[in-house]
Amino acid sequence: MSRAAGIGAPVGIYVAGVGLTPVGERWERSLREIALEAIEAARADAGGLRPQALYVGNMLAPALSGQTHLGALLADFSGLRGIEATAFEAAGASGGVAVRHACLALASGAVDSALVVGVEKITDRIGSAVNAALAGAADADHEAVQGVTPTAQAALLMRRYMHEYQVPADGLAGFSLNAHANAVACEHAIYRRAISAQEYARATKVSDPVNLYDAAPVADGAAALILTRREAYPPGGPLPAARIAASAVATSALALHDQADPLAFSAAAQSAARAYAQAGLGPKDIQVFELHDLFTIYAVLALEAAGFAGRGDGWRLAQDGQIARGGRIPISTFGGSKARGDSGGATGVYQIGEVALQLQGRAGAAQVPSVRLGMAQCLGGAGATAVTHILARDESLRQGSDSS
Amino acid sequence: MEVSRHWRLRQQRYALVGEVCPHCDAKIFPPRDICPDCGQDAKTLYQFSGRGEVFSYTTVHDAPAGYEENAPYTVALVKLEEGPMLTAQLTDLGEQPVEIGMPVEMVTRRLREDGERGMLVYGYKFRPRLTAA
Numbered sequence: 001m002s003r004a005a006g007i008g009a010p011v012g013i014y015v016a017g018v019g020l021t022p023v024g025e026r027w028e029r030s031l032r033e034i035a036l037e038a039i040e041a042a043r044a045d046a047g048g049l050r051p052q053a054l055y056v057g058n059m060l061a062p063a064l065s066g067q068t069h070l071g072a073l074l075a076d077f078s079g080l081r082g083i084e085a086t087a088f089e090a091a092g093a094s095g096g097v098a099v100r101h102a103c104l105a106l107a108s109g110a111v112d113s114a115l116v117v118g119v120e121k122i123t124d125r126i127g128s129a130v131n132a133a134l135a136g137a138a139d140a141d142h143e144a145v146q147g148v149t150p151t152a153q154a155a156l157l158m159r160r161y162m163h164e165y166q167v168p169a170d171g172l173a174g175f176s177l178n179a180h181a182n183a184v185a186c187e188h189a190i191y192r193r194a195i196s197a198q199e200y201a202r203a204t205k206v207s208d209p210v211n212l213y214d215a216a217p218v219a220d221g222a223a224a225l226i227l228t229r230r231e232a233y234p235p236g237g238p239l240p241a242a243r244i245a246a247s248a249v250a251t252s253a254l255a256l257h258d259q260a261d262p263l264a265f266s267a268a269a270q271s272a273a274r275a276y277a278q279a280g281l282g283p284k285d286i287q288v289f290e291l292h293d294l295f296t297i298y299a300v301l302a303l304e305a306a307g308f309a310g311r312g313d314g315w316r317l318a319q320d321g322q323i324a325r326g327g328r329i330p331i332s333t334f335g336g337s338k339a340r341g342d343s344g345g346a347t348g349v350y351q352i353g354e355v356a357l358q359l360q361g362r363a364g365a366a367q368v369p370s371v372r373l374g375m376a377q378c379l380g381g382a383g384a385t386a387v388t389h390i391l392a393r394d395e396s397l398r399q400g401s402d403s404s
Numbered sequence: 405m406e407v408s409r410h411w412r413l414r415q416q417r418y419a420l421v422g423e424v425c426p427h428c429d430a431k432i433f434p435p436r437d438i439c440p441d442c443g444q445d446a447k448t449l450y451q452f453s454g455r456g457e458v459f460s461y462t463t464v465h466d467a468p469a470g471y472e473e474n475a476p477y478t479v480a481l482v483k484l485e486e487g488p489m490l491t492a493q494l495t496d497l498g499e500q501p502v503e504i505g506m507p508v509e510m511v512t513r514r515l516r517e518d519g520e521r522g523m524l525v526y527g528y529k530f531r532p533r534l535t536a537a
Contacts, residue, residue: 132468141413142434143491145515145527147464147471148479155462156481163460163504207462257481257489258440 013106013244015391016113016237017046017226018353023190023341026220031065031121032077034222039078039117042224047236049226051115054078054085055102057095058118059345063133064125074117084111089345091137092294093380094118095223096249096348096387102227103247112232118349119222134218134344137381139255151215153256153382154295155207161263161297162209165312169209172296173200174318176213176338179293182325183335185365188350190219190341214296216336221343223350233397241397242356245281245373246390248274254384267386268305268377275388276307281373283307286390288358288374289329290351293336299323302377303331306388330368333358348378352389359393410525415449417527420510422488424450431486454510455533456484461494461502470516482508482530496531507533 019041026034054075061067071085090097095118102114135144183189203211250270253259276282293299300314308329309317322328334340334354355374357363377388415421422433425446430439432446439446459481467475478494495513508530515525
């Protein structure tokens with residue numbers, strides 16, 4: 001079963017190019033233009049490779065830009081007219097799902113190279129229209145109709161968590177502080193500014209107990225990856241190489257209230273378990289973890305679901321510096337959703353690109369020393385879809401070596 | 405306009421009618437036709453009491469389109485006494501502070517409006533329980 005759900009171990013799939021554009025309010029650029037920016041950067045990184053297929057991750061283009069059919073649009077606009085191209089939507093997990101489907105196509109042998117672009121254009125609309133669109137990731141008939149927003153859902157989880165495990169009011173501050181501190185060195189981050197514990201404590205509550213610094217900014221962004229089979233790794237591609245060792249998707253009940261145990265983050269747990277099984281690894285092997293800290297409580301629940309802490313103990317990892325760059329399990333090393341910024345369906349692609357940069361030693365000031373194994377996990381809605389990828393540094397691939 | 409969409413849901417929205425599984429007796433709300441506990445067909449209608457307690461709650465200040473006029477408002481996960489949980493706004497709170505575990509009961513209220521000429525959507529909200537359980 002795990003083999004059927006996985007990507008066969010003998011087939012090497014590599015991240016051969018990474019293109020990450022700045023997350024922010026890109027008023028002067030349209031959806032297709034920021035996508036192109038990421039695509040061009042990823043292709044240049046991969047030595048100019050022309051991909052055989054395009055997989056797009058996007059959540060809100062139909063709602064915010066009145067645009068569906070992104071596969072054809074972006075293939076055409078990026079000079080790849082004619083190639084196979086499709087968009088995937090799984091709310092905030094869209095980008096991870098697009099990477100998963102690129103992996104399946106590559107593993108099957110249907111294509112040797114694929115381009116994945118995650119793109120989100122938030123600022124075509126503002127205010128309550130954006131809130132309403134984001135709320136569409138929840139159950140429209142039974143959650144959104146009650147006026148519930150993603151922030152409110154996170155607040156419901158955070159309050160319950162703090163109640164069950166007697167977490168102090170500032171117990172989750174460390175996750176926000178860590179993300180902001182890490183983003184200072186990140187060129188594609190929206191907030192390159194450290195924050196203090198006092199600032200966190202004084203921050204306005206946006207949906208009690210979630211305050212301004214518990215919640216990630218949602219902004220425009222696009223990230224792209226070139227993925228190839230081993231034999232198609234481009235001559236000009238980055239070395240050492242980053243290999244995808246596992247790719248797994250899981251789902252749970254869409255509505256928070258339908259989950260048997262909402263704090264268990266069951267889809268996150270299941271997708272991580274499947275990824276570990278595919279790679280023959282466990283949490284103790286993972287050296288960097290780009291998780292979906294759309295809210296600080298999501299970082300806590302994801303760490304617990306992936307086995308880095310027991311139930312009710314995840315929040316303590318931020319207290320003793322274990323999530324920092326020199327700690328046991330560095331997270332949000334480029335700022336995460338909290339400070340790099342969250343671009344909906346692009347987030348999963350940013351994360352995998354960031355893990356690849358860490359493994360290749362290309363993370364600059366964000367570099368975690370001697371990383372060989374990294375993990376990325378993105379979430380749709382309040383954890384109803386979870387996509388986990390494990391990447392490995394692969395030094396067997398060398399310039400000019402027989403890559404087969 | 406989404407008239408038929410809201411009309412279809414009138415039984416559950418106005419009267420809290422869900423389902424009961426004929427195989428394992430699980431009570432199901434919102435209705436979903438397949439029992440989430442045992443995976444078998446569950447289409448027998450079931451009238452919920454409307455009583456429950458607050459599992460978690462929060463306040464929405466930054467409301468989505470259609471809900472701005474009511475902001476700030478309180479939303480909760482309500483655990484019904486028959487077992488299932490649902491998401492609902494809390495209403496008629498007055499000065500009473502909300503707490504996890506607080507007993508609540510269902511009432512019918514206006515949920516949203518789509519402008520002056522638009523449709524009004526009614527449905528369940530929950531208020532602090534007035535009657536003894």
